[in-house]
Amino acid sequence: MENIIEIKNLTKSFPGVVANDDISLEVKKGEIFALLGENGAGKSVLMSILFGMYEPDSGEIYIRGEKINEFSPQKSTIRGIGMVHQHFKLVENYTVWENITLGQEIVKKLGPFNFLDNKKSIEEVKALMEKFGLEVNVNALISDLTVAQMQRVEILKMLYRNAEILIFDEPTAVLAPQEIENLLATIVELKNSGKTIILVTHKLDEIKKVADRFAVLRRGSLIDVRDVENTSTKEMANLMVGRDIVIDTVKEEANFGKTVLEVKDLSLKNNLGVEKLKNINFSIREGEIFAIAGVDGNGQEEIAEAISGLNRGYTGEISLNGVDISRFTVRERNLEGMSFIPEDRQNTGLIVDFNIAENISLRDYYKDEYNKNGKMDKGHFIDRADDLIDKYDIRQGRGPQTIVRTMSGGNQQKVILAREIEENLPFIIFVQPTRGLDIGAIEKTREYILEERRKGRAILLISYELEEILALSDTIAVIYGGEILKISDSLTQTEIGEYMTGAKR
Ligand SMILES: Nc1ncnc2c1ncn2[C@@H]1O[C@H](COP(=O)(O)OP(=O)(O)OP(=O)(O)O)[C@@H](O)[C@H]1O
Ligand SMILES: [Mg+2]
Incomplete structure (x- = not known):
């Protein structure tokens, strides 16, 4: 060849x-x-x-x-040459077909005038979708698509340009x-x-x-x-x-303490009135990794947003160490004892135009102890970032001053993990904690999560990888269509699969 x-x-x-x-x-x-x-x-x-x-x-x-x-x-x-980037580059408020044809629109001539031939563009996009079996609603807005659909649009965009x-x-x-x-x-x-x-x-x-x-x-x-x-x-x-990888995360016997997080009758509708969460009930104890398993899009994102406080448009009650935090803001929940590693690291987890030290300080910069005479103690956060870069093996070019946007995807993820875990709070939410990490970093991160369990933290793990859930969790809840169908500490992989697809209730 x-x-x-x-x-x-x-x-x-x-x-x-x-x-x-x-x-x-x-x-x-x-x-x-x-x-x-x-x-x-x-x-x-x-x-x-x-x-x-x-x-x-x-x-x-x-x-x-x-x-x-x-x-x-x-x-x-x-x-x-065409490329689907690690972080998509689509125009959110444009439609699917507009994104695919952007810059390559078909023009039709009418006398001395040029017009965009939208109808023809849409037809061509549809033909391409059919040819490669990549169906997406051509008139949908990018902001309304799932990640998998956005990716299909990126692929179609390349194909439309004859890559x-x-x-x-x-x-x-x-x-x-x-x-x-x-x-x-x-x-x-x-x-x-x-x-x-x-x-x-x-x-x-x-x-x-x-x-x-x-x-x-x-x-x-x-x-x-x-x-x-x-x-x-x-x-x-x-x-x-460059060396043998030994995969041997050790998970000790469970040693649960008192209940830390309690969720009662949590229900949530989206802005179209569609029920996204239906009467969710569960609790998590000290030293327990409570995992939510399910196919992406069955309410996991909504649970994380509700518990973290990103979305407070729900009914029901959430309490942390006996305190009703249902109406608390994100910051108030953090002060009450909650850490959060979100799924969307670039938009929710980090400020990518800030440097590592600034991102590490996001949770604490305003607190009295880090402010003297009205001035923030920057040195403190630089030292702290230096330590965490070492401890979490964050690869970067310019130490604590490295702008996060210039870092590789996996290393950005490590910055969030470091900041949230090192807060040492009683309750941590991990959403897809190892997404985008290399094998070595995945093992390390699982080890960190188990270490938090050893220290008696209550942990909510939301992951789409069954293997990860089975390796780490003490208790598994399976979510389907916004409902928790089963909570158990002894589900087999097959049983989880059956609940995940709604085959078993
Ligand atoms: N625009 C940039 N400015 C400064 N440094 C950069 C820039 N882009 C990449 N780097 C640095 O180049 C190195 C390689 O980064 P790259 O993004 O290629 O890694 P990668 O192999 O894709 O990793 P990952 O698996 O995490 O995505 C990293 O150390 C990163 O910090
Ligand atoms: Mg990369």
Whole structure:
């Protein structure tokens, strides 16, 4: 097979970090080429250069034998390169078809005038959806879509521009298990139609399932390129971190104390009056990991928002250590003893244009103890950030002053985890705590969660990964259609699956 992409001695640095260090590799036309590596290894930067968003400091890229001299996404689009980014880049208040055709609208001439031919644009979008089996309501607003639907729009956007080389940056990190299966099938379908695919992922079983070859990056350097067929997932993991990974999270016998969180008759309607939560009742004790299992979109998000106080439009009662916090604001709940690791780290968990120290201080900056003579004690937060960068292995370029936006996705997640866990509060909500983390970081994070359990914290774990729930939880509640169908400390995987799909009640 011919090489459609050739990268030669490519280097890219940012202040304090060499993101790509003298990388040379080739991608063959029509293959699925996977890229793996730890959080911050340089995967997204390499893909962004290929897509023309950054210019390399040195080195060359050839597409179909032609050297790239000018780096810009517009030029890349013309060269037939498309990218679905780790964090989507859609216009929220535009419709699906408007986003797909943006900048490539069909124009019709009427005498001396040019008109946008919206009808034709919509027809073409619909035809594309049908051809690749990627259905989305063309007239829906992006802001009303689920994450999986938004991703479909991003893929359609590439296809609409006739992209031949499709880059997917961690596309499955945001998807539920059955959506992942659909996406992987789509990717194989695209390959069969002649496209070349680059797939960035932390999930080795996905690579095993669909990829032909894979490359491993470690701290900016290319470690190896291999055939998937002849490599086990264990070998992949070892190549990634440069040592054997021992997965042995130890979960001690449960030792529950008094009830910390109590939720009574929690019900919630959305702004269209649709019931999203129906009479939810549960409680969580000290030292207990209480997990909510379910298919994405069955009310998990609403439970997290209600308990954290992000959405207070519910009925029912929530109490924390015996205090009714039902009407408390987010900050008041935090002061009462609640930490919260939200699902949407970029919008809810962080202020991405602030630096690490400032993000670490978000919970405390206003408190008297950190303010002297009306001035905030910045030194305190810088020292604290320094400690947490060490403890949580947060990879960054400029220490506590690193702007969070410039950090890799997984490392942004570590900043939230560090801030919330280190608050040392009696109750913690973890929503998808390991999303986007590499294997090593996942193990560490699970270890942190178990450590909090050991310390007697009450923990609410909301995760779409059954494997994670089974590994960590003491008690499992299965949610379906906004209702908790079952709460138990002894459910098998099969039983959970049956409740999750509503097959069993
Ligand atoms: N715009 C930028 N400014 C400064 N540093 C950056 C910028 N973009 C990336 N970096 C740095 O380059 C390094 C590689 O980041 P990259 O996003 O490529 O990692 P990654 O392999 O995609 O990790 P993850 O799995 O967490 O997404 C990181 O140390 C990051 O902080
Ligand atoms: Mg990345």
